Amino acid sequence: MTTGVRRRMGVEERRQQLIGVALELFSRRSPDEVSIDEIASAAGISRPLVYHYFPGKHSLYEAALRRASDELAARFVEPREGPLGARLLRVMGRFFEFVDDHGPGFSALMRGGPAVGSSTTNALIDSVRQAAYVQILAHLGVEEPPPARLELVIRSWISLSESTALIWLDGRRIPRAELESQLVHDFAALLAVSAAYDEEMAALLRRVVADEPGDGPFADLVTRLVSLAS
Numbered sequence: 561m562t563t564g565v566r567r568r569m570g571v572e573e574r575r576q577q578l579i580g581v582a583l584e585l586f587s588r589r590s591p592d593e594v595s596i597d598e599i600a601s602a603a604g605i606s607r608p609l610v611y612h613y614f615p616g617k618h619s620l621y622e623a624a625l626r627r628a629s630d631e632l633a634a635r636f637v638e639p640r641e642g643p644l645g646a647r648l649l650r651v652m653g654r655f656f657e658f659v660d661d662h663g664p665g666f667s668a669l670m671r672g673g674p675a676v677g678s679s680t681t682n683a684l685i686d687s688v689r690q691a692a693y694v695q696i697l698a699h700l701g702v703e704e705p706p707p708a709r710l711e712l713v714i715r716s717w718i719s720l721s722e723s724t725a726l727i728w729l730d731g732r733r734i735p736r737a738e739l740e741s742q743l744v745h746d747f748a749a750l751l752a753v754s755a756a757y758d759e760e761m762a763a764l765l766r767r768v769v770a771d772e773p774g775d776g777p778f779a780d781l782v783t784r785l786v787s788l789a790s
């Protein structure tokens with residue numbers, strides 16, 4: 561973060577600097593607790609100059625949120641190679657890394673913050689969810705529109721991932737790596753339950769499982785479940 565540095569910047573360069581500074585501050589504390597004065601000081605400029613580039617904290621928060629949402633959506637991008645379980649585990653690792661690094665900002669976004677409720681903010685949140693949804697569909701090798709049950713499974717899992725991350729941020733009482741694995745297991749479980757009701761989903765599950773190695777996360781789930789019945 562830049563502190564106490566004054567140099568001449570172009571308009572777009574200065575805007576991007578302010579967005580970066582604001583995002584870093586919002587990542588450490590709730591946006592409600594961060595003042596324009598703090599942002600100006602961290603950027604090495606005056607308070608009036610911040611208002612020259614942004615009408616107020618709300619607009620700066622939305623700009624920072626837009627950058628954060630792009631970064632978060634990118635965390636779901638994964639080469640479509642290898643077993644699905646391993647791919648999902650890497651995705652969850654990057655997702656929780658983002659949550660860990662931007663805890664207060666992520667929490668404020670999902671639970672309520674200065675820009676929550678605006679159409680812009682809601683659209684950004686929805687864009688991240690949709691990006692995640694499209695990526696998971698692609699990993700499954702399914703084109704849109706997918707079967708109704710599959711859409712339900714994926715969107716439910718995305719919602720579960722969000723709520724799990726929010727609960728985890730409140731004390732981090734469970735090791736992060738365990739939650740990442742658990743969420744991959746949750747996806748497999750949701751898929752399996754849906755497969756029990758629908759032959760098309762059952763065929764998809766068989767295809768997925770056929771590519772899973774004996775030491776992958778899906779096989780680990782089976783081992784854990786079998787041990788419960790022993």
